[in-house]
Amino acid sequence: MLEKAYQEKQLGGTSLKNVFIKTATFEGMYDNGIPNQKLIDHHTDMAKGGVALTTVSYGAVSNEGRTFKTQMYIHDESLKELKRLADSVHEAGGKVSIQLTHCGYFSKNTSIKKPLAPSRVFNEYGALVGLMFSKEMDRNDLDKCKNDFAEAALKL
Ligand SMILES: Cc1cc2nc3c(=O)[nH]c(=O)nc-3n(C[C@H](O)[C@H](O)[C@H](O)COP(=O)(O)O)c2cc1C
Numbered sequence: 001m002l003e004k005a006y007q008e009k010q011l012g013g014t015s016l017k018n019v020f021i022k023t024a025t026f027e028g029m030y031d032n033g034i035p036n037q038k039l040i041d042h043h044t045d046m047a048k049g050g051v052a053l054t055t056v057s058y059g060a061v062s063n064e065g066r067t068f069k070t071q072m073y074i075h076d077e078s079l080k081e082l083k084r085l086a087d088s089v090h091e092a093g094g095k096v097s098i099q100l101t102h103c104g105y106f107s108k109n110t111s112i113k114k115p116l117a118p119s120r121v122f123n124e125y126g127a128l129v130g131l132m133f134s135k136e137m138d139r140n141d142l143d144k145c146k147n148d149f150a151e152a153a154l155k156l
Helices: 037-048 076-091 139-155
Strands: 009-011 014-016 053-060 095-101
Touching: 037 053, 037 076, 037 095, 053 076, 076 095, 095 139
Parallel strands: 053 095
Antiparallel strands: 009 014
């Protein structure tokens, strides 16, 4: 029975050496929004331990998609470190995915004026740092958000 778990499996367009997939569990291992060596080591250790696919959590697709301002978002500087992370995981025999995200209204990212969300709602998370309410997204905001997801995916 357990042997089955160690058989190669197909997941979409990629093959996995077994069925063990590490889900996204927010690591918070960044230095000023850039993934750090701890994050690289953490995911490399997953691969060394036999996990077929490890998942880097919470890759915000833009600065305004961040829950707080030291969180990672997809841009050139973080991409360099994510590339190092992917190389290291591959070298250890694993594969790696990333969770692409946008925090919506739930933000205390003080580098933005207002969090963007489907509606104007009270932001209990950011209220104490002055981000009391979200802004209801208009057509341009929605298009930008959609493009940010597409661009982030293409850059990775
Ligand atoms: C400490 C911790 C952090 C988590 N962070 C994330 C996250 O960043 N993104 C996400 O989609 N899920 C996150 N999760 C949810 C897990 O990925 C997983 O779906 C959840 O723990 C259910 O799986 P389980 O029943 O095996 O625990 C987190 C869970 C824990 C315990």
